[in-house]
Amino acid sequence: MEHILRLCSVTHSIVAFFMLVAYYHLKIPLVIFKREKEVARRLEFDGLYIAEQPVDDDIKSHWDKLVISAKSFPCNYWDKFVKKKVRQKYSETYDFDSISNLLGMETTMTFKQDQQASGVIGYLMSVDWRYQVWKAGVTFTDNSFLYNLWYLSFSLLGNLNYFFFAAHLIDVAVAIPSLKTILQSVTHNGKQCFVFHLYKGVRAGGGIGDEIESPDGDDYEVYRILFDISFFFFIIVILLAIIQGLIIDAFGELRDQLESVKENMESNCFICGMPSDYFDSVPHGFDVHVDKEHNLANYMFFLMHLINKDETEYTGQETYVWNMYQQRCWDFFPVGDCFRKQYEEELSGGSSS
Structure with missing residues (x-):
């Protein structure tokens, strides 16, 4: 039996590895394409980084500023002349050289052909490291990629101790759309949800009786029992029921939205909208x-x-x-x-x- 479990764990790790590789080669190019398209559109139509600057809290836009001066940008996006369009559009209002420097473009029409070195040094010099660093940042902030990486990590740890395979039970919630909808109905900020449950859920069982001492033998034992029961009734029973009702209503609303979209697609033409x-x-x-x-x-x-x-x-x-x-x-x-x-x-x- 031990050999069968060992074979299953190794097989699971191999499958998890190929899942990560497949996602990187099949889905990450699409993620990069969408991100490049978003940056290109905001450059062209909103004048981002030229006519307006991102707010300090917009970390995503500040990170994207790294790539607009890269020679390889845009790589996956189809419009290879977006930089020329942006410079031509905004050069009448803003400084031509400043825009060219921001976009990493030549300020004159003369181009110098650098003598490329050969071998490993030549290869390293030819790599657009600015674009590769930006691409790595986009990749490692993609939730699906991080999930596959986390999945592989716990699968490898499971070969050392089978306990780590228990973490893969979360895959059930990810694979079933209804459970994902439930998570979306109660979770709008993953970090806040995790910290709250780590702080409140781990250290307490959910009631005031977990925190205060037992009233056995105390002079105010009767009043204390009445207080505990009142707290249990109003907070644990009523308030919890209200919160659960809100969760159920939110889940029902999300499900109705999905059903409405599905019904509309099945009963109306997407192009002309006729029933x-x-x-x-x-x-x-x-x-x-x-x-x-x-x-x-x-x-x-x-x-x-x-x-x-x-x-x-x-x-x-x-x-x-x-x-x-x-x-x-x-x-x-x-x-x-x-x-x-x-x-x-x-x-x-x-x-x-």
Whole structure:
């Protein structure tokens, strides 16, 4: 039996290691992309670090300032000319050289070609360490990455003592959406929740009887018993019931929101917003509509086509859509309209004439 447990623990550690590696190679690039996109958008549209400065408590923005002067930025984000756009947009109001230094760009149009060293030294000099340090900071502040790292650490410790495998029971709460919703309904600040339970939950069982001495034999024993019972009734019973009711209400509200979104996605077209009842007058009408006419994947493919296509080669329609996408205006989506509705309007117009 001992050999089987040892084999299971080693297998668990190997699986945990591959989970961490897979997350780093598959999910972290997406995390970096989203972070680069956020920084690029705030630079371009809000003038962050140029027209306005982040507040002192905004540690995230102060950390992102490290990367905007890196030569590799943006690396994963598709818009490689965002720095030029930012400098061109704000150079009329702010100093051109200051913006160039902030973004790590050349101030003149002449570029010097440095002679690269070879070997290990050349490789180390070619690495953009500023970008790599920023990337490491983003990676090690990602909650899912930290969870996988924590998962692997306790799995390795479990090979030394099986007691550490008990920590993996938290994976049940992470894997089940309903339990995650419960955690979200009662926890808005993880650090505050942990400190409160560490300070209050560990040192006391939850009642005043844990803290004060027993009244046995005291002259005021009767009054003390009445006080303890009153405290138990009003604080432990009533107040705890109120808190539990608030938790249940918050959980129910979050669950209703998720159900509402799910029901809306199943009963309305995401693109045009028209209800399924309109299309279900024919068999499978709504399914055909969302799969063929207004398939979300087709719209995403079209946007990716515009992103990867040279702007000088855009057609008139592509230019129109691209300009609206840059402004985050979604009026090019056919809200409340579709081919079937247009066809019916044409038929009704022809019959009336």
